[in-house]
Amino acid sequence: MGQNEQEEILQSINKYSQVFNAMVQDILTKQASGDEGLASSNSVFSPNKLISLMSDKVEIDSAKLLQSQFTFMEKQSALWQQASMAMMGEASQNIIDEQHSDRRFSHDEWQANPVYSYVKQAYLLNSQMLENIVDAMDFKDSKTAEQIKFYTRQYINSVSPTNYVLTNPEVCEDILKSKGESILKGMQNFMEDFEKSPIEAFKITQTDHDAFTVGENLAMTPGEVVFKNELIELIHYYPTVAKTNELPLLFVPPFINKFYVLDLDERKSAIKALLD
Incomplete structure:
Protein backbone atom coordinates (compact mmCIF):
# COMPACT_ATOMS: atom_id res chain seq x y z
CA MET A 1 0.00 0.00 0.00
CA GLY A 2 1.61 3.26 -1.17
CA GLN A 3 1.99 6.57 0.64
CA ASN A 4 -0.75 8.24 -1.42
CA GLU A 5 -3.21 5.51 -0.48
CA GLN A 6 -2.30 5.81 3.21
CA GLU A 7 -2.84 9.57 3.02
CA GLU A 8 -6.27 8.98 1.48
CA ILE A 9 -7.14 6.69 4.38
CA LEU A 10 -6.12 9.31 6.93
CA GLN A 11 -8.13 11.97 5.09
CA SER A 12 -11.18 9.70 5.08
CA ILE A 13 -10.87 9.13 8.82
CA ASN A 14 -10.35 12.83 9.52
CA LYS A 15 -13.37 13.67 7.36
CA TYR A 16 -15.74 12.10 9.86
CA SER A 17 -13.77 12.38 13.11
CA GLN A 18 -15.33 15.68 14.20
CA VAL A 19 -18.88 14.42 13.72
CA PHE A 20 -18.02 11.13 15.39
CA ASN A 21 -16.41 12.81 18.41
CA ALA A 22 -19.44 15.06 18.85
CA MET A 23 -21.78 12.06 18.79
CA VAL A 24 -19.64 10.19 21.31
CA GLN A 25 -19.57 13.17 23.66
CA ASP A 26 -23.34 13.51 23.45
CA ILE A 27 -23.92 9.84 24.24
CA LEU A 28 -21.39 9.81 27.08
CA THR A 29 -23.21 12.76 28.60
CA LYS A 30 -26.47 10.81 28.44
CA GLN A 31 -24.85 7.69 29.87
CA ALA A 32 -23.30 9.65 32.74
CA SER A 33 -26.75 10.88 33.76
CA GLY A 34 -27.72 7.30 34.71
CA ASP A 35 -28.28 6.18 38.29
CA GLU A 36 -24.74 5.00 38.96
CA GLY A 37 -22.98 5.57 35.66
CA LEU A 38 -20.45 3.43 33.90
CA ALA A 39 -18.30 3.03 37.00
CA SER A 40 -20.91 0.77 38.54
CA SER A 41 -20.53 -1.86 35.84
CA ASN A 42 -20.89 -5.45 36.98
CA SER A 43 -19.16 -6.64 33.85
CA VAL A 44 -16.69 -9.50 34.19
CA PHE A 45 -14.11 -7.09 32.78
CA SER A 46 -14.63 -4.45 35.49
CA PRO A 47 -11.45 -3.59 37.45
CA ASN A 48 -13.00 -4.60 40.78
CA LYS A 49 -13.87 -8.05 39.43
CA LEU A 50 -10.40 -8.69 38.07
CA ILE A 51 -8.65 -7.38 41.19
CA SER A 52 -10.83 -9.62 43.31
CA LEU A 53 -9.81 -12.67 41.30
CA MET A 54 -6.12 -11.78 41.19
CA SER A 55 -6.02 -11.14 44.93
CA ASP A 56 -6.88 -14.78 45.54
CA LYS A 57 -4.03 -16.89 46.85
CA VAL A 58 -1.77 -17.76 43.94
CA GLU A 59 1.65 -19.33 43.66
CA ILE A 60 3.98 -18.37 40.82
CA ASP A 61 6.49 -20.69 39.22
CA SER A 62 9.43 -18.27 39.18
CA ALA A 63 11.66 -20.44 36.99
CA LYS A 64 8.93 -20.94 34.41
CA LEU A 65 8.06 -17.25 34.39
CA LEU A 66 11.71 -16.17 34.07
CA GLN A 67 12.32 -18.59 31.21
CA SER A 68 9.26 -17.34 29.34
CA GLN A 69 10.49 -13.75 29.74
CA PHE A 70 13.93 -14.60 28.35
CA THR A 71 12.33 -16.42 25.42
CA PHE A 72 10.03 -13.47 24.80
CA MET A 73 12.93 -10.97 24.73
CA GLU A 74 14.96 -13.17 22.40
CA LYS A 75 12.07 -13.51 19.96
CA GLN A 76 11.28 -9.80 20.10
CA SER A 77 14.90 -8.99 19.28
CA ALA A 78 14.89 -11.48 16.42
CA LEU A 79 11.59 -10.07 15.15
CA TRP A 80 12.98 -6.54 15.07
CA GLN A 81 16.02 -7.72 13.11
CA GLN A 82 13.90 -9.61 10.60
CA ALA A 83 11.48 -6.69 10.25
CA SER A 84 14.37 -4.28 9.59
CA MET A 85 15.69 -6.60 6.88
CA ALA A 86 12.24 -6.87 5.30
CA MET A 87 11.75 -3.09 5.26
CA MET A 88 15.08 -2.75 3.42
CA GLY A 89 13.91 -5.20 0.80
CA GLU A 90 15.99 -8.13 2.03
CA ALA A 91 14.74 -11.67 2.49
CA SER A 92 13.37 -12.32 5.96
CA GLN A 93 11.73 -15.09 7.97
CA ASN A 94 8.79 -15.11 10.32
CA ILE A 95 9.62 -15.48 14.00
CA ILE A 96 6.13 -16.67 14.84
CA ASP A 97 3.14 -17.73 12.73
CA GLU A 98 -0.54 -17.79 13.50
CA GLN A 99 -2.34 -21.09 13.84
CA HIS A 100 -3.81 -22.56 10.65
CA SER A 101 -7.30 -22.22 12.12
CA ASP A 102 -6.81 -18.48 12.76
CA ARG A 103 -8.55 -16.74 9.84
CA ARG A 104 -7.98 -13.22 11.12
CA PHE A 105 -4.71 -12.89 9.22
CA SER A 106 -5.74 -14.51 5.93
CA HIS A 107 -5.28 -11.30 3.90
CA ASP A 108 -2.13 -11.37 1.73
CA GLU A 109 -0.86 -8.06 3.15
CA TRP A 110 -0.25 -9.65 6.56
CA GLN A 111 2.60 -11.56 4.97
CA ALA A 112 3.61 -9.44 1.97
CA ASN A 113 3.72 -6.03 3.69
CA PRO A 114 6.67 -5.71 6.15
CA VAL A 115 4.77 -3.30 8.40
CA TYR A 116 1.67 -5.46 8.71
CA SER A 117 3.82 -8.56 9.10
CA TYR A 118 5.68 -6.94 12.01
CA VAL A 119 2.43 -5.79 13.65
CA LYS A 120 0.97 -9.29 13.36
CA GLN A 121 4.02 -11.06 14.75
CA ALA A 122 4.47 -8.55 17.58
CA TYR A 123 0.86 -9.15 18.56
CA LEU A 124 1.29 -12.93 18.46
CA LEU A 125 4.45 -12.76 20.58
CA ASN A 126 2.81 -10.54 23.19
CA SER A 127 -0.22 -12.83 23.23
CA GLN A 128 2.02 -15.81 23.77
CA MET A 129 3.80 -14.00 26.60
CA LEU A 130 0.54 -13.20 28.39
CA GLU A 131 -0.58 -16.80 28.13
CA ASN A 132 2.77 -17.97 29.50
CA ILE A 133 2.44 -15.62 32.48
CA VAL A 134 -0.96 -17.09 33.31
CA ASP A 135 0.41 -20.62 32.87
CA ALA A 136 3.11 -19.81 35.43
CA MET A 137 0.42 -19.04 38.03
CA ASP A 138 -0.95 -21.79 40.24
CA PHE A 139 -4.27 -20.72 41.78
CA LYS A 140 -5.71 -22.43 44.83
CA ASP A 141 -8.80 -23.57 42.94
CA SER A 142 -9.40 -24.60 39.35
CA LYS A 143 -12.42 -22.31 38.91
CA THR A 144 -10.36 -19.17 39.52
CA ALA A 145 -7.66 -20.45 37.18
CA GLU A 146 -10.21 -20.99 34.40
CA GLN A 147 -11.66 -17.52 34.96
CA ILE A 148 -8.26 -15.86 34.69
CA LYS A 149 -7.45 -17.83 31.54
CA PHE A 150 -10.82 -16.87 30.05
CA TYR A 151 -10.37 -13.15 30.80
CA THR A 152 -6.84 -13.29 29.40
CA ARG A 153 -8.05 -14.84 26.14
CA GLN A 154 -10.79 -12.23 25.84
CA TYR A 155 -8.30 -9.41 26.38
CA ILE A 156 -5.88 -10.89 23.85
CA ASN A 157 -8.65 -11.16 21.26
CA SER A 158 -9.83 -7.61 21.96
CA VAL A 159 -6.42 -6.03 21.22
CA SER A 160 -5.89 -7.92 17.97
CA PRO A 161 -4.64 -5.59 15.19
CA THR A 162 -7.51 -6.83 13.03
CA ASN A 163 -9.88 -4.91 15.34
CA TYR A 164 -8.39 -1.51 14.51
CA VAL A 165 -8.67 0.50 11.33
CA LEU A 166 -5.06 1.46 10.63
CA THR A 167 -3.67 -1.98 11.48
CA ASN A 168 -6.11 -3.97 9.37
CA PRO A 169 -5.16 -4.03 5.66
CA GLU A 170 -8.52 -5.42 4.61
CA VAL A 171 -10.35 -2.53 6.26
CA CYS A 172 -7.93 -0.02 4.75
CA GLU A 173 -8.55 -1.39 1.26
CA ASP A 174 -12.29 -1.23 1.79
CA ILE A 175 -12.01 2.40 2.91
CA LEU A 176 -10.14 3.27 -0.28
CA LYS A 177 -12.58 1.45 -2.54
CA SER A 178 -15.60 3.08 -0.90
CA LYS A 179 -13.88 6.49 -0.62
CA GLY A 180 -14.45 6.52 3.12
CA GLU A 181 -18.10 5.50 3.03
CA SER A 182 -17.42 2.14 4.69
CA ILE A 183 -15.88 3.74 7.76
CA LEU A 184 -18.77 6.21 7.99
CA LYS A 185 -21.25 3.33 7.89
CA GLY A 186 -19.26 1.51 10.57
CA MET A 187 -19.28 4.59 12.79
CA GLN A 188 -23.01 5.00 12.35
CA ASN A 189 -23.63 1.35 13.25
CA PHE A 190 -21.41 1.72 16.31
CA MET A 191 -23.22 4.82 17.51
CA GLU A 192 -26.64 3.22 16.98
CA ASP A 193 -25.58 0.20 19.04
CA PHE A 194 -24.08 2.50 21.68
CA GLU A 195 -27.32 4.45 21.98
CA LYS A 196 -29.39 1.26 22.33
CA SER A 197 -27.06 -0.34 24.88
CA PRO A 198 -27.74 -0.18 28.63
CA ILE A 199 -25.41 1.84 30.82
CA GLU A 200 -23.62 -1.19 32.22
CA ALA A 201 -22.77 -2.86 28.91
CA PHE A 202 -22.18 -2.37 25.19
CA LYS A 203 -24.22 -4.66 22.98
CA ILE A 204 -23.38 -5.17 19.32
CA THR A 205 -26.33 -5.68 16.98
CA GLN A 206 -25.82 -8.89 15.02
CA THR A 207 -28.97 -8.78 12.93
CA ASP A 208 -31.25 -6.24 11.28
CA HIS A 209 -34.39 -6.16 13.42
CA ASP A 210 -36.28 -4.40 10.62
CA ALA A 211 -35.41 -6.98 7.97
CA PHE A 212 -38.36 -9.29 8.60
CA THR A 213 -42.10 -8.73 8.76
CA VAL A 214 -44.42 -11.51 9.90
CA GLY A 215 -46.68 -12.54 7.02
CA GLU A 216 -44.56 -10.85 4.35
CA ASN A 217 -41.12 -12.49 4.39
CA LEU A 218 -41.44 -14.54 7.60
CA ALA A 219 -44.12 -17.00 8.78
CA MET A 220 -45.81 -16.85 5.38
CA THR A 221 -47.94 -20.00 5.63
CA PRO A 222 -51.63 -18.93 5.65
Missing part, protein backbone atom coordinates in the same frame (compact mmCIF):
# COMPACT_ATOMS: atom_id res chain seq x y z
CA GLY A 223 -53.54 -19.50 8.88
CA GLU A 224 -55.28 -17.78 11.77
CA VAL A 225 -54.98 -17.46 15.53
CA VAL A 226 -57.80 -19.50 17.10
CA PHE A 227 -56.74 -19.12 20.72
CA LYS A 228 -54.58 -16.63 22.55
CA ASN A 229 -53.63 -15.89 26.16
CA GLU A 230 -50.76 -14.27 28.06
CA LEU A 231 -48.36 -17.08 27.16
CA ILE A 232 -49.25 -18.53 23.76
CA GLU A 233 -50.96 -18.11 20.42
CA LEU A 234 -52.56 -21.22 18.91
CA ILE A 235 -52.41 -21.01 15.12
CA HIS A 236 -54.64 -23.08 12.84
CA TYR A 237 -53.05 -23.37 9.39
CA TYR A 238 -55.38 -23.54 6.40
CA PRO A 239 -55.32 -26.92 4.60
CA THR A 240 -53.88 -26.98 1.10
CA VAL A 241 -55.26 -30.39 0.02
CA ALA A 242 -58.79 -31.79 -0.25
CA LYS A 243 -58.37 -34.51 2.38
CA THR A 244 -56.67 -34.10 5.74
CA ASN A 245 -56.08 -36.33 8.75
CA GLU A 246 -58.77 -36.30 11.40
CA LEU A 247 -56.22 -36.03 14.21
CA PRO A 248 -54.44 -32.65 14.07
CA LEU A 249 -50.69 -32.29 14.44
CA LEU A 250 -49.52 -29.95 17.22
CA PHE A 251 -46.19 -28.14 16.96
CA VAL A 252 -44.64 -26.43 20.01
CA PRO A 253 -41.59 -24.50 18.76
CA PRO A 254 -38.75 -23.24 21.00
CA PHE A 255 -39.97 -20.23 22.95
CA ILE A 256 -36.64 -18.35 23.14
CA ASN A 257 -36.13 -16.20 20.03
CA LYS A 258 -37.14 -19.03 17.68
CA PHE A 259 -40.89 -18.65 17.36
CA TYR A 260 -40.88 -19.01 13.57
CA VAL A 261 -38.13 -21.60 13.11
CA LEU A 262 -40.66 -24.08 11.63
CA ASP A 263 -42.13 -21.54 9.21
CA LEU A 264 -39.45 -19.21 7.83
CA ASP A 265 -40.51 -18.70 4.21
CA GLU A 266 -42.06 -20.67 1.35
CA ARG A 267 -38.85 -22.59 0.68
CA LYS A 268 -37.91 -23.13 4.33
CA SER A 269 -41.10 -24.12 6.08
CA ALA A 270 -41.74 -27.45 7.79
CA ILE A 271 -45.35 -26.34 8.30
CA LYS A 272 -45.94 -25.78 4.58
CA ALA A 273 -44.24 -29.06 3.67
CA LEU A 274 -46.57 -31.00 5.97
CA LEU A 275 -49.65 -29.18 4.67
CA ASP A 276 -48.75 -29.98 1.08
